[in-house]
Amino acid sequence: MNKIKIISALLIVMTIFAGCGRKSENRVIQVKGSDTILNLTQKVTEEFLKENPKSKISVTGGGSGTGIAAKLNKTADVAMASREIKDEELAKATENNVKIKEVIIGYDAISIITNKNNAVTNLTTEQLKDIYLGKITNWKEIGGADKKIVVLSRDSSSGTHVYFKEHILRNGDSKGTEEFGSTVLFLPSNEAIKQQVNNVDGAIGYIGLGYLDDTIKILSIDNVIPTVENVKNKSYSISRAVYWYVDEEMSETTKQLVEYMLSDKGQKIVLDEGFVSIK
Secondary structure (H helix, E strand, O other), X not given: OHHHHHHHHHHHHHHHHHHHHHHHHOOOEEEEEOOOOHHHHHHHHHHHHHHXXXXXXXXXXXXXXXXXXXXXOOOXXXXXXXXXXXXXXXXXXXHOOXXXXXXXXXXXXXXXXXXXXXXXXXXXXXXXXXXXXOOOOEHHHHOOOOOEOEEEEEOOOOHHHHHHHHHHHOOOOOOOOOOOOOOOEEEOOHHHHHHHHHHXXXXXXXXXHHHOOOOOEEOEEOOEXXXXXXXXXXXXXXXXXXXXXXXXXXXXXXXXXXXXXXXXXXXXXXXXXXXXXXX
8 A cells, every 4th residue: 555655656746747847848938149140040930830839939139149148147048149159158157057059050241231322342351441440431532432431330239240340340359459430330230230221322331141132232342242152162251150059958949949940941041041051
């Protein structure tokens, strides 16, 4: 009789734990971060949910810094990022007992855009740097019309902002001190920059490869245009990996979502959305 009671008790406990596990997996998986890969991640998630209709996933932007901060504070399951995680962020992860795993989901090119009325078609890397430092202020200085350059940048929460500053303003030196010029206007998203470039003849800005369309003019840099092929062959210099940051020990739904992103189906979406696949 005692053995029966013990077995019954164990079965009840096992049922409780199993039920807790199912409840945990029914929670909403939070994906936050980079606006550059927001549309891509939303599309992948939509397709994933068609095959996994019982899963619940929320995808929101706000910038790479916002996503990584949420990951470190344990309020996000996946941080979308268009830059590598910083040393100080890794230190905070250790402090918060968060074991981070980096997943490269594709590659992107930072594309330089201007208004379609602009006669300039190409910039050197040095000219681009001087525009964003505030040393070149008029298009006539680089072969264009006598028109003030309105310089647009992503804001500091953006991973694209961080990458651009290090690799263009600071020539790839992570310890450099160069900063954006005092007249640079900081905007919250790729779409905001694209809209402003459309509205202002003298504007210049930068956006992700996946956001290019025929409403704006794309400039070549050092005579190389940003394309999927030029990212693959590494001839376009302003390109980088894009990431998802997750826990080393993921929930089952998060693991399945990551696997889907890296699968042939997920990587086809990467290409369809204008990025470069890892395969």
